[in-house]
Amino acid sequence: MxxxxxxxxxxxxxxxxxxxxxxxxxxxxxxxxxxxxxxxxxxxxxLNASYFLSRPHYHLRHEGLAAHRRLTEALPGLPTNWQGCLWYEATGEAQEETASDLQALGYQVQRLTQPEIAERLPALGPIPESALFFPEEGVADPxxxxxxxxxxxxxxxxxxxxxxxxxxxxxxxxxxxxxxxxxxxxxxxxxxxxxxxxxxxxxxxxxxLTRPGLMVTTNPLPPVCPVVLATPDQEVRQDAEGRLRTPASAGHQSDHAETLGSFPVVVNATLTRLRTLFPGHDIHFAHQAMAMRPVxxxxxxxxxxxxxxxxxxxxxxxxxxxxxxxxxxxxxxxxxxxxxxxxxxxxxxxxx
Incomplete structure (x- = not known):
């Protein structure tokens, strides 16, 4: 037994x-x-602690990042990368409030100007006036x-x-x-x-909660997104094969939608947003994965x-x-x- x-x-x-x-x-x-x-x-x-619902939730998520690092030290070669996140899901005063709140909790936050954003992401189409960079954050395909x-x-x-x-x-x-x-x-x-x-x-x-999740993956592209990118319209990252991976919803972590809508409509809308973010690239659908998120x-x-x-x-x-x-x-x-x-x-x- x-x-x-x-x-x-x-x-x-x-x-x-x-x-x-x-x-x-x-x-x-x-x-x-x-x-x-x-x-x-x-x-x-x-992998992040910039999104949280309460202070205890923040502390657990922040320790989650440390636990990931302990795993990568104990087991070299794990598929975990720490490229950081460039975030401008909120702008103006709301963005500054987010930065101040996270810094008060001890989170690492860097404020970036428009030229600094353009230097980090030269392939990005519309460059926001400002953004936050969270260097502690990363990605791992679960x-x-x-x-x-x-x-x-x-x-x-x-x-x-x-x-x-x-x-x-x-x-x-x-x-x-x-x-x-x-x-x-x-x-x-x-x-x-x-x-x-x-x-x-x-x-x-x-x-x-009823929280369907749809993850869209594109064809391989040249390097265009070296960070986790969180914009008001889309969250996206690029994997080791050059494919863009993105949730088929804006604000994926705080998304409250109980249905996904028509699959072709949702995917086409997602691809349109990606093409706006990275203009001049031939971005098209490769495959998808869908599941109910355990919330x-x-x-x-x-x-x-x-x-x-x-x-x-x-x-x-x-x-x-x-x-x-x-x-x-x-x-x-x-x-x-x-x-x-x-x-x-x-x-x-x-x-x-």
Missing amino acids: TQTLIIGAGITGAALALQLSWRGEAVTLVSTHAEGGLASTASFGW ATLARALIGASGAQVIRATVQSVTEEKGRATGVLTDLGPLKASRVILATGTGTPGLLEPFGTTLPM PGDGLPVVGQGPLPGLWIAVMHSGATLAPVVAELLAEEITGGAESPLLADFRLARFA
Whole structure:
């Protein structure tokens, strides 16, 4: 019998598998989808703490960046890059307010003038009057990173669909899958939008927002975007193959849309915005990835002990930024360590 069953093989499950294996735990991952998960494949992969919903959320996200750096030091060759973000989603006084608020929290912020922006991004079409540069930020394709972490963990991976969590005498004892039962000393739900259905039999409600995500990838281009670019109309980055990767919505992180609209219309609108940002380039659609983003009802992570002993939960958006630090802290708790103050505001009990 394995010590730990982690349900879900996206970036959160993968990071947990690594941290628990480093602590000597025997881990098995169970996932309907291939290693890398589903939501992780449709993630923008922007690692940042410039977006946050509360001060505790900021501190957790900021520590998430540090946790990513600890991973890259421990496992050289991970697909994580720290090119920074050039941000002008807000302008004028709102932009200055953002800069001041982040600096007051200790975040690194550089104010750029129009000539400085043009020097950094000569391919950019309309040059804003000013922008902020966040040098601490970077990118990592969560699905690729998840596969690397699973490989480093040595965890067994079982392709199966979990139907329910099993219990005996009020304690989680494993899961029932379409392949049969799997027993374990503990179960961790890194199951994204599938989590509420697994908790419901225990009388526990986890509200989730409806947040579809569509990631568009273009044909390869010459180097045009050396940073994460966050404009009022579009967030975009360029990958190692020269392809632009972009959410099919403006303000992706704070996007409240519950539907995507017609696929051709949405994609064509996204391509139009990209062609405006980088004029003179032949930009066209290459492929897309779509998934429901795992966003709890208040937008904040849900991490920690579940409704019965032996059952743990790790559900969040953005897992790209948060998974490494959540995995560190939750693995410590699971193996007998103290509860982390960083996770105090993100427990399931707040929805009771």
